Amino acid sequence: NAGVTxxxxxxxxxxxxxxTLLCAQDMNHEYMYWYRxxxxxxxxxxxxxxxxxxxxxxxxxxxxxxxxLKKQNFLLGLESAAPSQTSVYFCASSWIWDRGKQPQxxxxxxxxxxx
Amino acid sequence: xxxxxxxxxxxxxQEGRISILxxxxxxxxxxxxxxxxxxxxxxxxxxxxxxxxxDKNEDGRFTVFLNKSAKHLSLHIVPSxxxxxxxxxxxxxxxxxxxxxxxQFGAGTxxxxxx
Numbered sequence: 001n002a003g004v005t006x007x008x009x010x011x012x013x014x015x016x017x018x019x020t021l022l023c024a025q026d027m028n029h030e031y032m033y034w035y036r037x038x039x040x041x042x043x044x045x046x047x048x049x050x051x052x053x054x055x056x057x058x059x060x061x062x063x064x065x066x067x068x069l070k071k072q073n074f075l076l077g078l079e080s081a082a083p084s085q086t087s088v089y090f091c092a093s094s095w096i097w098d099r100g101k102q103p104q105x106x107x108x109x110x111x112x113x114x115x
Numbered sequence: 116x117x118x119x120x121x122x123x124x125x126x127x128x129q130e131g132r133i134s135i136l137x138x139x140x141x142x143x144x145x146x147x148x149x150x151x152x153x154x155x156x157x158x159x160x161x162x163x164x165x166x167x168x169x170d171k172n173e174d175g176r177f178t179v180f181l182n183k184s185a186k187h188l189s190l191h192i193v194p195s196x197x198x199x200x201x202x203x204x205x206x207x208x209x210x211x212x213x214x215x216x217x218x219q220f221g222a223g224t225x226x227x228x229x230x
Contacts, residue, residue, distance in 0.1 A: 004158070031216040042119070042204060043159070043220040050216065058217070090158055094216060101147040101166075101208055104218070106158030 002026050006091050006107035013081045013114050021076040021110050023091030030096040032074040033058075033104065034066060036087040043090065049074055050096070081114045088112070118142045119207050121221035129229055134192040136224050138205030141186065145207040149218070150179060150190050153202045162203070163190070195228045202226070 007022040023032065030051050035043040045058030047066040055066045063085060065077045074093075078085060088111050092104035120139045128134045138148075146167040151159035165172040165179045165188065172179050178191045192199055205221040208214055 033216075035220075040124075040222050042117075042121075042222040043206075045217065048217065092158070096216070102216075103149055103151075103161035103164065104159075106151075106160070108156065108158050 004091055004093055004105050004107040006089075006110050008110060009108070010111050011113070013078075013112065015081060015083060015114060017081050019078055019081065021078075021089055021091075021112075023074045023076070023093075023107060025072055025074075025091075025093040025105070027093060027105065028071070029093035029105070030071075031094045031102075031104075032068065033092040033094075034064070034074065034076045035090045035092065036060065036085075037090060037109075038087050046076065046089075083114045086112060086114045117219075117222070118145075119205055119219045119221040121203075121205055121224050123224050124222070125225040125227070127227045127229060128195045130197060131194045134190075134195045134199065134226055134228070136190040136192075136203050136205075136226070138188045138190075138221055139186060140188075140207050140219075142207070142209060142219070143186070144209040144211065144214070145219075146210045147208045148179070148181065148188055149206045149208075150177075151204040151206060152199075153204065153223070159204055192226075195226075197228050197230070200226055200228045 033048040034046040049068040052071040091107045095102045149164040150162040153159040206218040
């Protein structure tokens with residue numbers, strides 16, 4: 001029972017490089033999210049999706065792009081990595097029931113360092 | 116501007132005693148609250164939730180209290196066990212279609228349960 005799987009778990013990039021973080025869920029959830037966690041800041045929403053083919057900006061979207069071509073996958077792209085994007089990235093998914101007020105299921109995170 | 120605040124970054128409690136974690140919020144539109152637990156190198160996992168129509172919700176050793184007039188909620192863990200040592204996040208969701216599925220997270224409280 002995989003739940004939410006994030007790939008890769010760790011990555012080191014140089015400033016200016018690009019990369020894509022992959023999130024896959026096997027629970028048939030409609031909603032998917034990308035968060036970043038920084039010390040003393042909690043989890044901040046980067047982008048989210050309410051269904052296949054849809055994406056929307058969250059609280060801190062600048063410097064990131066996302067795509068949800070398939071319901072089970074949600075990709076987070078860094079176009080030109082900056083040291084400020086050093087963080088732990090979490091993907092999550094949830095049901096659409098009850099006006100979206102459902103607990104989110106999280107992956108184990110991707111630790112990304114930008115040098 | 117953090118709308119969900121956990122002002123205690125850490126809490127140490129003896130095994131068997133009560134752990135009380137606090138969370139304050141500023142947005143009066145919040146109508147649903149959750150607590151998540153997070154172990155190192157893992158994603159957050161859902162613990163317990165409460166709707167704004169209630170003032171208390173209980174699940175085994177975990178009880179969440181909501182004081183809407185004070186915009187304050189607390190999580191009580193009784194009795195505390197070594198396995199409860201983790202970071203606890205408070206999260207809140209606002210009413211309204213634009214807020215469906217979106218949660219604001221606090222910065223977290225690190226709980227250490229000592230023998």
